Amino acid sequence: MSEESLDDTIEFRAGLLKEVATELDSVHLGGVNISEFAREGLTQMLRRTMTDDDKIAIYERYSSGDLSEDAARVLLGDEFELVQEDIDAFREASEDDTSDYLV
Structure with a gap:
């Protein structure tokens, strides 16, 4: 088991996803937390895959x-x-x- 910091990042090529998330962030009142979306999405996919x-x-x-x-x-x-x-x-x-x- 590797000892990694909880602050480590996972990198992937977001491409279109980054574009649409950034666009939503710019139009949504108060913006959106793109990092939170990524964490929640990854958590859901990990659970769904198991x-x-x-x-x-x-x-x-x-x-x-x-x-x-x-x-x-x-x-x-x-x-x-x-x-x-x-x-x-x-x-x-x-x-x-018994x-x-x-x-």
């Missing part, structure tokens, strides 16, 4: 300390809490005394 297996792997990396909670929450969004609840429920179920159910 498979269930990816989500499990991300949570496992978080659980083992290889990924920060903040990064896991960005990638998993609302599912972070759901995964945690599922794990807690599974843990409780596996610890339950001897009463034996015939």
